[in-house]
Each structure stands twice: as structure tokens, then as C-alpha cells.
Amino acid sequence: MAASTRLVAIAGLLALLVCTSNGQLSPSFYAKSCPNVEQIVLSGMADAIKKEPRMGASIIRLFFHDCFVQGCDASILLDNAPGLASEKDAVSNKNSARGFEVIDAIKAQVEKACRATVSCADILALSARDSVSLLGGSNWTVPLGRRDSTTANQTEANNLPSPFENLTSLVSKFSAKGLTAQELTVLSGAHTVGFSVCFAFRTRVWGPEPNINISFAMARRQNCPASGGDTNLAPLTTPNTNRFGNQYFKNLMVGRALLHSDQELFKGGAGPTDGMVRRYGKDGGAFARDFAAAMVRMGNIGLKTGNQGEVRLDCRKVN
Numbered sequence: 001m002a003a004s005t006r007l008v009a010i011a012g013l014l015a016l017l018v019c020t021s022n023g024q025l026s027p028s029f030y031a032k033s034c035p036n037v038e039q040i041v042l043s044g045m046a047d048a049i050k051k052e053p054r055m056g057a058s059i060i061r062l063f064f065h066d067c068f069v070q071g072c073d074a075s076i077l078l079d080n081a082p083g084l085a086s087e088k089d090a091v092s093n094k095n096s097a098r099g100f101e102v103i104d105a106i107k108a109q110v111e112k113a114c115r116a117t118v119s120c121a122d123i124l125a126l127s128a129r130d131s132v133s134l135l136g137g138s139n140w141t142v143p144l145g146r147r148d149s150t151t152a153n154q155t156e157a158n159n160l161p162s163p164f165e166n167l168t169s170l171v172s173k174f175s176a177k178g179l180t181a182q183e184l185t186v187l188s189g190a191h192t193v194g195f196s197v198c199f200a201f202r203t204r205v206w207g208p209e210p211n212i213n214i215s216f217a218m219a220r221r222q223n224c225p226a227s228g229g230d231t232n233l234a235p236l237t238t239p240n241t242n243r244f245g246n247q248y249f250k251n252l253m254v255g256r257a258l259l260h261s262d263q264e265l266f267k268g269g270a271g272p273t274d275g276m277v278r279r280y281g282k283d284g285g286a287f288a289r290d291f292a293a294a295m296v297r298m299g300n301i302g303l304k305t306g307n308q309g310e311v312r313l314d315c316r317k318v319n
Contacts, residue, residue, distance in 0.1 A: 024305045025143035029122075034114030038142075041123060044106035045130040048099075053242050056131035057194030058099040063128035064190070064298070065097060066121075068177060069156045071302015073149035074120035076157070077103060077315040084318070090157030095231070096197060100316070103127065107315050120315035121146035125299050132295075135193055137244030138288035140296060147309035150318045163200040163259040167271065170261060177301050183294040185265055185276040189287055191236040192248035196258055198224035198232040204260045211263055213255040220258065234258060249281035 030037050048055045066076040069087055076093070077100060080086040087093055088100075103124060110118045122144045133139040161173050174184040203209075205217040206226050216238075223232050236258050237248045248262075257263035266277040280287040310319055 024303055025145040025300070027141045027143055029144035030114070030118060034110070034117045036113055037110055037118050037122075038126060040109050040113060041106055041126040042130045042134075044102065044109060045127050046134055048102045048105075049131070049134050054195065055099055055102060056135045056242075057190075057236075058097075059102065059124075059127050059131045060190050061194065062097060062099050062103075063124050064187070065093060065157070065160060066124060067298050067301045068160055068173075070149060070151070070153045071304065072121055072125060072146055072299050073302065073304050073309060074124055074146075074312070074315060075149040075152045077120055077124070078149075078152045078318070079316045081317060084152055085154040087152045087154050087157040090154050090160070092160040092162065093157060103315055111313065116311055116313060119146050119148045119309075119311045121148050121304075123315075129295065132190075132244050132291075135242060135244040138292040140292035143296065143299065145305055147304040147306070148312045148315075149304060149309050161261065163196070163261045164203070165261050165264070167264040167267075167273065170264065177298075179294070179298065179301075181273055182276055182290070183297060185273045186280065186287065186290045186294050187298065188262060188265060189246065189248050189280060189291055191259070191262055192246065193242055193244055194236050195233040196236055197230060198234070199230040201234065201258050201260075202226070202230075204258070204263070209260065209263070211255050211268070212257075216256045236262075246280050246284040246287045249277050249287070252277050253281055 045056070045059070062076060063072075066072055066074060069075060076087045076097065078084060078086055080089070088097060103120065106123055106127060107120060110123060125142050125146065129140060129142050161170055170184055171181050174180070179187070201220065202224055204212060205220040205224060208214065208217045220234055223229070223234055237251055238256065241247070251257060252263060252266040255263070265271070265273045267274060280290070313319055
């Protein structure tokens with residue numbers, strides 16, 4: 001099956017999945033109230049990635065970090081305010097979460113077209129989907145109708161999955177959000193694009209950990225000294241093509257994961273997720289299909305709909 005035909009098939013399958021499995025959201029939620037919202041978001045993301053290719057990965061990460069803290073409600077976008085401690089200052093987000101200005105710019109364009117209609121949460125969900133697609137990955141139908149939170153939860157944000165965790169801990173955290181070990185594995189494939197700061201992988205390459213490719217560790221040390229340089233960047237997947245594919249899984253099988261938490265997914269045949277890693281490493285089409293389905297599932301975590309929450313006029317602050 002040609003790549004374009006496969007992506008159309010994925011989108012059609014997921015549209016059916018959304019319509020039949022989630023009565024609260026609908027792909028056509030804005031069909032009458034803001035019919036051009038998807039085109040506006042896609043145009044905004046295309047411009048952002050053209051200006052800075054790394055931005056696609058940053059927006060995908062922003063969506064993950066939003067959904068894992070009190071649900072997909074754009075709480076991560078809120079700035080500090082009286083009585084509100086921003087999730088941006090949480091350990092996993094401070095000086096690393098980025099792309100807020102991109103969402104602001106897209107929101108401004110959406111507001112010009114449809115005032116007080118489209119939530120920041122839906123804009124972030126669409127932006128993450130478009131980031132994957134624009135980088136050469138799968139496309140899918142995004143269910144819409146989320147509402148924005150009026151609160152943030154910095155404490156919960158401080159407990160996001162970290163690059164230092166083992167597989168048992170990762171599975172537990174995903175399970176707490178209703179996601180399976182298979183979904184943990186396929187969603188981790190988002191690390192096929194993007195970068196990490198030295199602080200997050202220093203112990204892996206300088207240990208070095210027993211399951212790391214030594215030449216790979218030596219190469220990463222060049223830009224990540226044993227001390228200092230905490231914010232130096234390295235690509236999560238090499239070679240760094242900034243294209244969304246299954247190279248990440250191929251790297252895991254040869255000990256070339258940059259992060260400890262990523263290598264935990266493959267333990268040389270003994271791990272519970274090893275088989276999934278092998279499958280996705282061999283079958284890019286399976287990865288594309290399963291990643292799209294898992295993104296829809298993750299996008300349904302902790303939904304606020306109907307009269308819950310609000311539609312923010314400014315994504316950074318409560319109305």
C-alpha cells in the first residue's frame with residue numbers, strides 16, 4: 001500500500017473509532033461554529049516548523065505533558081497568577097517545555113475567525129496531530145469539543161514520567177492514565193524526533209549503563225561533559241533526520257537509546273515490551289497506525305466537556 005493511501009486509511013479508521021467509542025467529543029464539533037479551524041491550525045504549525053524544524057517535536061511533547069496532568073485541558077499553558085502555580089515551573093517543564101508562543105499565535109488567528117469558540121485544549125490537540133503529519137508521520141481524525149481548565153496542578157506535573165525511570169514505574173504511570181504497556185511503547189516512539197538536554201542523559205552515557213552502545217556513548221559525551229553543560233542538546237534519535245518514522249525502535253534494539261527510560265523498553269529479549277519494540281522496528285506501517293490510535297486514546301484523558309471549564313480567550317490565563 002502506498003504511503004499516501006495508507007495514511008488516508010488510518011484517518012478513516014480513526015474517524016470511525018472516534019465516532020463509535022467517544023460520545024463526548026466529535027470530529028465535527030466546530031463544523032458550523034468554526035468550520036476553518038483545522039486549516040488555521042495546520043497553517044500555523046506549518047509556518048512554525050518552517051521557521052524552526054525542532055518546533056514540531058516540542059508541540060508533541062507539550063501535548064503529552066498537558067494530557068498527563070489533570071487531563072487534556074490546556075492547563076500546561078497557564079502562566080503563574082494569584083492562587084495559581086503554573087505547571088510551566090514543574091521539574092519536567094521548567095526551561096524545557098516550549099512552543100507556547102506558537103500556540104498563542106495560532107489561538108490569535110482562530111479568535112479572529114471564531115471568537116470565544118475554540119478551546120486552547122483543542123488547538124493543542126490539533127497542533128500535535130499536525131506536527132506529526134508535517135514531519136512525515138501518520139495523520140488522524142482528532143475528536144474535538146474539549147474545554148479549558150480554570151486550574152493548574154504543579155504538584156501532579158512534578159510527577160510526570162521522567163527519563164530516569166524504570167519500566168515498572170513507567171507502566172504504572174501510564175496505567176494510572178488508562179493507557180497500556182503497548183500504548184506506552186508506541187507513544188514513546190514520538191522520540192523519533194526532538195532533542196534532550198544533557199542533564200537528562202548524562203548518567204546513561206557516562207556510567208556508562210551496561211546496555212548502551214559504547215561508541216554511541218562516546219559520541220554523546222562530546223557534547224555532554226561529566227559536569228556542566230546541563231542544557232546542551234542532543235537528538236533523541238540518530239541519525240537526526242527530523243522525520244517521523246520508526247528509527248527510534250531500531251536504535252533501541254542496538255543499545256542506542258539516548259534516555260535511560262527509552263532503553264528500558266528493550267532489554268535484549270527479556271523485557272515485556274521487547275516484542276513490541278521489535279515489531280515497530282520492523283514494520284513502520286504498524287507503528288504509524290498504532291501511534292495514531294494511541295494519540296486519540298491519550299487525547300481522551302480527563303476530558304472537560306459541556307459546561308465544565310471554559311473556552312479561554314487567552315491560553316495563558318483564565319477568563
